[in-house]
Amino acid sequence: xxxxRARVFTPIADPFTTDSAKSYTYYDDGFLxxxxxxxxxxxxxxxxxxxxxxxxxxxxxxxxxxxxxxTHLHAPQLEMIGSYGGDLLEWLNRYxxxxxxxxxxxxxxxxxxxxxxxxxxxxxxxxxxxxxxIHEEATDIFxxxxxxxxxxxxxxxxxxxxxxxxxxxxxxxxSYDQSRALLQKWHKRGLLRYAITPRFAxxxxxxxxxxxxxxxxxxxxxxxxxxxxxxxxxVQWVHDLFPEAEYADVYDRYGLLDERTVLAHGVYLxxxxxxxxxxxxxxxAHCPNSNLFLGSGxxxxxxxxxxxxxxxxxxxxxxxxxxxxxTTMADAYKVQQVQGISLSPFQLWYLATLGGARAxxxxxxxxxxxxxxxADFLMLDLKSTPLVALRSERASSVxxxxxxxxxxxxxxxxxECWIGGQMVASRS
Ligand code: GUN
Ligand code: ZN
Numbered sequence: 022x023x024x025x026r027a028r029v030f031t032p033i034a035d036p037f038t039t040d041s042a043k044s045y046t047y048y049d050d051g052f053l054x055x056x057x058x059x060x061x062x063x064x065x066x067x068x069x070x071x072x073x074x075x076x077x078x079x080x081x082x083x084x085x086x087x088x089x090x091x092t093h094l095h096a097p098q099l100e101m102i103g104s105y106g107g108d109l110l111e112w113l114n115r116y117x118x119x120x121x122x123x124x125x126x127x128x129x130x131x132x133x134x135x136x137x138x139x140x141x142x143x144x145x146x147x148x149x150x151x152x153x154x155i156h157e158e159a160t161d162i163f164x165x166x167x168x169x170x171x172x173x174x175x176x177x178x179x180x181x182x183x184x185x186x187x188x189x190x191x192x193x194x195x196s197y198d199q200s201r202a203l204l205q206k207w208h209k210r211g212l213l214r215y216a217i218t219p220r221f222a223x224x225x226x227x228x229x230x231x232x233x234x235x236x237x238x239x240x241x242x243x244x245x246x247x248x249x250x251x252x253x254x255x256v257q258w259v260h261d262l263f264p265e266a267e268y269a270d271v272y273d274r275y276g277l278l279d280e281r282t283v284l285a286h287g288v289y290l291x292x293x294x295x296x297x298x299x300x301x302x303x304x305x306a307h308c309p310n311s312n313l314f315l316g317s318g319x320x321x322x323x324x325x326x327x328x329x330x331x332x333x334x335x336x337x338x339x340x341x342x343x344x345x346x347x348t349t350m351a352d353a354y355k356v357q358q359v360q361g362i363s364l365s366p367f368q369l370w371y372l373a374t375l376g377g378a379r380a381x382x383x384x385x386x387x388x389x390x391x392x393x394x395x396a397d398f399l400m401l402d403l404k405s406t407p408l409v410a411l412r413s414e415r416a417s418s419v420x421x422x423x424x425x426x427x428x429x430x431x432x433x434x435x436x437e438c439w440i441g442g443q444m445v446a447s448r449s
Contacts, residue, residue, distance in 0.1 A: 022056045027079035031390035032375040036367040047419040055396040058441035084401040088147025089346035090377030093285040093306035095152040096137045098339025109252040121154040122188045130159035134166035140344045142446035145399045145435040148173040157199040164207045171445045177218030182229040197232040216244035234275035244281045251286035269294035278303045288318040299329035304380040309352035311337035333380030334372045346373045347430040366423035396442040405433040
């Protein structure tokens with residue numbers, strides 16, 4: 022057994038439905054005990070188990086906290102962050118498709134994969150749901166890099182067969198065959214999972230969605246990862262392409278909505294669509310930084326939650342401009358502020374950790390520091406920058422401490438990352 026002594030914070034329940042005082046635990050002088058890949062204890066230092074074989078004293082400047090969970094991002098778009106001008110559909114055509122076409126080259130894919138997982142870990146993200154490109158080999162490379170890092174990832178090969186440059190189109194048959202091969206190789210291998218990943222309805226013919234649905238029927242515990250109702254022009258386009266249905270119905274018709282389905286954005290969903298998603302148990306990845314960057318719109322968080330749809334937070338790199346879940350929490354706060362709603366630091370931190378893990382159906386495994394869960398955690402350094410130190414010193418409560426970290430924190434705060442009881446990244 023290994024014991025760490027430090028401040029310890031973790032969400033333990035949903036602060037949108039639970040009294041916020043009961044939604045977390047915090048120990049000013051606490052401990053986290055791990056054994057192998059599991060958490061075996063967390064509590065006040067006075068109650069530490071005495072048989073500890075190895076003790077690490079981290080001191081009061083370190084907060085042990087669960088790793089961040091990024092519920093939606095695109096690995097190949099890392100290199101195009103900040104591609105400015107234009108809304109979603111212009112941005113896809115002008116920047117995104119040409120960038121993704123480069124991933125035909127495995128050398129390029131391998132280079133980006135290394136930087137990508139470096140950046141996630143540097144920022145304290147220990148679990149993520151990731152789009153690759155249409156390329157089978159590049160997708161395999163992203164999986165292999167995640168495995169090499171000991172990273173907990175759900176990845177999928179993008180499926181597309183219309184409305185993109187020829188170099189990014191495939192036949193539904195090839196899309197099915199390649200997705201199936203990757204799924205069989207990687208799904209449930211260690212910490213890795215496969216997501217069946219049709220890009221979104223506009224780049225899919227009915228035949229492609231049928232192929233995706235066929236895969237889902239064959240592998241019901243695989244994830245489905247796609248986009249929905251991000252932008253008004255996109256929603257209109259879907260109505261033109263699939264005139265007989267609402268956007269969510271298009272996915273539902275092909276059997277693509279269940280509790281392992283994660284849909285990015287959901288800014289413009291109708292009441293009927295929200296009700297359908299709630300009935301199917303499907304999840305929304307809210308990506309505030311991306312929604313602001315592309316000018317997509319303002320996500321109605323409470324409305325979505327109250328409809329019974331679980332929500333996680335995503336960076337949506339590279340429409341999102343940062344891999345940082347600190348900045349993403351800050352942007353989620355601002356997106357609600359301009360709608361007259363103030364989220365608490367506990368609500369934001371929940372969305373970035375346990376809420377995200379639950380949105381990915383991984384809430385029993387990660388997202389919080391609780392006995393029997395995987396020993397996935399961060400060491401956050403309250404002295405990492407002069408500003409973080411100043412802001413943390415004057416924090417009047419744990420709530421205020423978290424608020425300070427959300428708005429002044431960045432990758433420099435993340436001292437160490439541990440996944441499954443192994444240190445996977447360190448600043449020192
Ligand atoms: N909708 C379809 N593809 C994409 C993408 O790559 N990024 C975002 N933000 N939305 C999309
Ligand atoms: Zn996206």
